[in-house]
Amino acid sequence: MKDKEEILISGNEAIGEGAIQAGCFFYAGYPITPQNELTAYMAKRMPEEKRIFIQAESEISAINMVLGASAAGFRAMTSSSSPGISLKQEGISYLAGCELPAVIVNIMRAGPGLGNIFPAQSDYFQATKGGGHGDYHLIVLAPSSIQEAFDFMFLAFDLADRYRNPAMILGDGMLGQMMEPLVVHRQKFIGQSKKLQIKPWALTGCKNREPNIIRSLYLDQRKMEESNLLLQKKYKKIKEREMRWEELFLEDAKIILVAYGTMARIVKGVIRRLRQEKKEKVGLIRPISLWPFPEKVFQRLTKKNKRLAFLVLEMSYGQMLEDVKLAVEGKAKVEFFGRAAGGIPTEKEIIGKIKDLI
């Protein structure tokens, strides 16, 4: 294969190839729609690269295998969709508590319960607020295109290693299933990644060193509190350094649309139409890191202009909405429009909602 080439590929497969190029050595997964192409892709590609693929007996087992592979010092990942991600929460909490890097991909579907296999963004709370037990955070990245789905695998593995923290790619069934052209670049991130993959804490056998222990348990209350405070310190550092977002037309926008992932693609079409056809001053904030949530950009805007209106759009009934409200701190109007359970808003529906606002 060439170092750089353009191919047509589905989101699920692009994530798989991105993971492989980023140096993922271990994958464990369990079948669930709409992410099955990713598991199948890894089943084929990982052995080709002399790496490890295991079809686990459950999502619970898969995430715990990821914990083992990560503890052994290797880049490891799993993928699933909403109900399966719920099952993985125990293991994710342990990864966070043990400070183990790993990448978890959630190709969201409609919920709650078994729901169905249509795309949704209803797992935002679960992804960004912890999900499992204990005071912890995942680094959560939300790709909006197949190219980003591929690129973010490099970023996710790097951030996970840099902060010794699990990272999640939060996509939806639409992103997983659709095909788009992808520029596959090899070697681009490999150099910087190599340093991150030196892990003196990993379990390798205690030859010429003291034994390493991977644990989240501290029976002594003070030690438990100390370990939690270290986590909090790390999360603070991540918040300071790793907020990511895309912004469009914020210089003159009076109404700012806030959307991520698939929803942001639809919203970009809306903005193009409103600006070209109706000369409406609408702009976009597209959070890329959902945790840490890019509150900086909201603070920057509300500081200088008090008469802004934000419209949050989600394929859920208002989850990211809460983070936008927290970031805006009551200094601007925040409206919401969303559909979920597999319903995807059309540009027309969204334009109708914006007209109400104007």
Next chain:
Amino acid sequence: MKKIFSHPKSLRKVPTHYCPGCGHGIVHRLVAEVVDELKIREKTIAIAPVGCAVVAYDYWDFDCCEAAHGRGLAVATAIKRCRPENIVFTYQGDGDLAAIGTNETIHAANRGENITAIFINNAVYGMTGGQMAPTTLVNQKTATTPLGREPSYHGWPLKISEMLSLLKGVFYVERTALYSPNQILNAKRAIKEAFLNQIKGKGFSLVEVLSPCPTYWGITPFEALNWIKETMVKEFPLGRIK
């Protein structure tokens, strides 16, 4: 003078937190002696359980990984697949291996993972206060079977070792007990065999150890050893199962 008995290098010189008469300290030591004798300390990776032995890594002096309750063999699977040159074992109680983790246990065994499982069967949950375990005997009183285990209501004692022996991926299963010095030496022999199997790449090996829990059996340490010898072995017969 020839030194014939000493503290194993793989066992830290610290007091344990175990109750008087508990079997965990004995099995920790047996594992440490085997690791020393096979000269594998520098490549051993242990998976600590959830339960009374949750801080086993405070006692063993080699690399250790925590696993969530029941997930030890999933964690061990991945470590061994990633590092086939290392020696990987889990140390799990009856609730861990045969209740909450039954799925992980059966499937790791069925895949024939080349790992070693040390299975401590004391017929109760110790850490949480002596509740019914999957291996609790019929009529045995526990915190959650105050009138004794009644099969028509609570089900029967689960014989996970016999179940595992039916699987093609399983190479070796043996049940041992700690009720006498002879039996303890026999348990050590079985543990050594289970590690040797891994070194030779034979596949999944499990050693079940019937272990005393006088605290939650409500008897003295001496009576506990007798209870294993007279009562427990009737439900869980000793010897090589596979």
